[in-house]
Amino acid sequence: MNPIKEKSKSLENNFLPLKKMYPKSYNKEKTSPYTKTRVILMNGTEFESQWFMHNFARHCDEPEILQALAIVRRQEQQQQKRISCLKPINESILETTIAYEQLAVDLTAVLAINEKDENNIKALNFALLEDFDHLYRYANLLKMDKNIDADMLVGKYTEIMPGRPTVAEHRYPADDIKPHLNAEKADLYSKLVACTITAAEQQTMNYYMNIAQWYKNDLGRKLYAEIAMIEEAHVTQYESLKDPNMSWLEQWVMHEYTECWLYYSAMQDESDEAIKKIWTEHFKMEVSHLKTAAKLLKKYENKSYESVFGTGEFPKLLKLGGNKDYIRKVLGGTVLLTADNTHDKFDYKDIKKIADDHRYFDYQKYMSGDPNKNPSHLVIEKAIEKLGKDFRYQDSEHPVKELRNRNNDNVKIARTK
Numbered sequence: 528m529n530p531i532k533e534k535s536k537s538l539e540n541n542f543l544p545l546k547k548m549y550p551k552s553y554n555k556e557k558t559s560p561y562t563k564t565r566v567i568l569m570n571g572t573e574f575e576s577q578w579f580m581h582n583f584a585r586h587c588d589e590p591e592i593l594q595a596l597a598i599v600r601r602q603e604q605q606q607q608k609r610i611s612c613l614k615p616i617n618e619s620i621l622e623t624t625i626a627y628e629q630l631a632v633d634l635t636a637v638l639a640i641n642e643k644d645e646n647n648i649k650a651l652n653f654a655l656l657e658d659f660d661h662l663y664r665y666a667n668l669l670k671m672d673k674n675i676d677a678d679m680l681v682g683k684y685t686e687i688m689p690g691r692p693t694v695a696e697h698r699y700p701a702d703d704i705k706p707h708l709n710a711e712k713a714d715l716y717s718k719l720v721a722c723t724i725t726a727a728e729q730q731t732m733n734y735y736m737n738i739a740q741w742y743k744n745d746l747g748r749k750l751y752a753e754i755a756m757i758e759e760a761h762v763t764q765y766e767s768l769k770d771p772n773m774s775w776l777e778q779w780v781m782h783e784y785t786e787c788w789l790y791y792s793a794m795q796d797e798s799d800e801a802i803k804k805i806w807t808e809h810f811k812m813e814v815s816h817l818k819t820a821a822k823l824l825k826k827y828e829n830k831s832y833e834s835v836f837g838t839g840e841f842p843k844l845l846k847l848g849g850n851k852d853y854i855r856k857v858l859g860g861t862v863l864l865t866a867d868n869t870h871d872k873f874d875y876k877d878i879k880k881i882a883d884d885h886r887y888f889d890y891q892k893y894m895s896g897d898p899n900k901n902p903s904h905l906v907i908e909k910a911i912e913k914l915g916k917d918f919r920y921q922d923s924e925h926p927v928k929e930l931r932n933r934n935n936d937n938v939k940i941a942r943t944k
Contacts, residue, residue, distance in 0.1 A: 530787040531832060531839040535815040538598055543605040551801060552615035555622065560682040561847045562799050564630035566613045567623075568723075568847075569806070571730025572789055573607035575722075576600075578729070579782055583775045592776075592823055599816045606809050613802065620738055621669050621747075625680045627731050628665060631658035632685055634727055636850035636857075641843055644717040650705050650768060651724065652857045653864060653875055654761045659854060660690030661754050663919070664903050667910040668747055670918040678920035684849035687920040689930040691862050693903035695878075695942035696757045699890040702866040703763040706873050710770035710777070710835075716842040721768040722785040723845070728765055732758035746909065749902035764866075773835075776824045780835045783817040792845040851922065859926035863941050879944050891942065898938040907936040 553562060580600045587593055614623060635658060639651035666677035666687045677687055708717055735755035742748045773781070790810035797803035821832040832839065864875045865887055881887065895901055899908075910917050916933040925931045929940045 528791055528841045529839040530784070530791070530810075530814045530817055530841075531821065533811075533814045535811060535818060538595070538815050538819050541602050541812045541815050543602070543609065548605055548609050549612050550609055550805060552613055553799060553802065555615050555618045559798050560626065560629060560680065560684060561633075562797065562802060563626040564633070564847055565793050565797065565806075566610060566802070567627055567630050567730065568634065568727055569789065569793060569809075570607060570610045572723075572726045572786055573603050573610060574730055574733065575726035576603045576782055576786065577607065579778065583779060586775060589827065592827065595819055595823060596779075599819060602812060602816070606812065609805065613805075619673065620741060621665065621673060622675070622680060624665050624734075624738075625662070625669060625677050627734060628658055628662035629681045629685050630727065630847075631731060632662055632854065633847055633850055634845075635724065636853050637845065637847065638720045638724060639857075640850065640853055642717065642720055643714060644708070644720075646706055647708075647717055647720050647768060649875060650764055651720070652861060653866070654728075654764060655854065656690040656858055656862060657693070657696050657757060657761070658690075659858070660693050660696075661757070663687050663689050663917075664693055664750060664754070664906050666920075667918045668750060668906050671906075671910050671913055672744070672747065676920075677918070681920075683920065684851075686851055686854070686922060687918070688925055689927075689937070690858060691864075691941045692937060693754060693757060694895060694898045694901045694938050695865075695940070696760070697891055697894045698760065698866050699886040700760065700763065702868045702887065703760045704767045704868060704873065705764055707768055708770050710773050710781075713770070714842075715836055718769075718781060718836075719785055719788055719842065721765065722781060723789065725762065725765040725769065726785075728758060728761045732762050746902060746905060750906055753902045774828060776820070776828055777830065777835050780817070780820045780824050780832060783813060783820050784836045784839075786813045787817055788841055789845060791841065795844055796846050855926045862927050862930075865941065878941055881944075883944070898942070901938075904936050904938055911936070 577600060580596050584593055584596050635651050635655040639648050642648050669675050669677050708721060732755060735751045735758055739748050739751035742751060790806050790813055793806040794803060794810060797806055824830050863877045865878050867874045867876045867881055898904060907917050911934055929937050
């Protein structure tokens with residue numbers, strides 16, 4: 528599939544009437560977990576598009592480009608509103624959160640499995656274990672507050688157990704920066720990975736930043752606030768993978784191409800026929816947006832779309848699904864890693880091998896103080912008190928010995944030497 532060769536409507540004919548912006552919501556009891564995660568992913572992709580185009584407009588003084596941005600941006604807004612309303616009214620904040628974290632876990636895993644760029648793989652694997660732990664923390668809050676087993680929400684496709692403990696994830700911000708891709712040399716799939724995971728994590732960060740105040744109790748509000756800070760760290764990490772040397776127009780073309788790839792992937796993978804129809808309509812709209820951006824790139828920078836994404840043929844499509852074995856492998860082999868950008872090197876190191884005076888420990892001491900009072904730890908402590916043991920869904924014994932005890936939340940592993 529090559530979107531640049533697909534027929535499309537003229538840009539002005541892609542607006543959605545209001546009646547199409549409010550679709551029938553999915554049934555939270557019957558809908559596939561991966562339909563729910565696709566809804567979140569595509570909602571986040573559209574938000575990323577909005578955020579980018581508004582920033583582009585603030586750095587542009589060319590009327591033709593500004594007008595094109597305004598038209599495309601309005602259509603992307605309509606797509607986003609349509610997608611966001613697929614979430615049903617009766618799905619709680621916390622139930623939606625479980626889907627957010629399942630997306631974070633399985634999207635990150637499948638992108639890493641198919642990636643060849645070592646720097647991207649390391650970044651994906653590193654954050655994977657942290658989102659995996661977030662799923663576990665929220666699942667315990669869900670069990671306590673709603674008496675709902677999160678394994679049913681994830682369809683038992685994704686295990687629920689501790690990852691790298693959230694309390695260990697508070698790192699000095701400068702250590703979250705990673706080396707960026709070279710857009711001229713990087714594989715197209717690697718560029719799609721960087722664009723996709725940045726949009727997905729930014730969507731999660733935004734959701735938690737804005738939803739904390741709406742939760743019904745203090746512990747939940749505090750948990751959302753704490754994990755939102757980790758999601759900000761993930762956005763910092765992932766956005767740093769993208770090549771900042773690309774021009775604004777080149778970046779716009781890459782954004783549109785990424786949306787085409789994601790919508791087409793969603794079309795091929797979707798089991799809900801009504802939602803599949805939406806993905807199909809949006810894909811056709813994105814083809815028009817892509818051609819618009821490519822035309823402006825040629826006119827104002829004399830660069831062809833090939834310089835951004837080659838011939839245009841899609842690489843392997845994104846297919847969401849369970850990745851239990853891969854996650855267990857990463858968990859068992861890298862749980863002790865932390866980020867280390869000191870000495871002008873971007874690195875991941877075993878917590879036991881970094882210097883005693885490393886800034887990680889100072890930041891930890893400042894941010895966490897007593898780790899036993901951190902919301903992410905207290906959620907598990909309270910769950911153990913109420914349930915007799917923490918809530919988990921795992922197919923076999925945890926791959927990390929120190930994280931097998933269901934009556935004690937480990938706040939030392941991956942955090943202390």
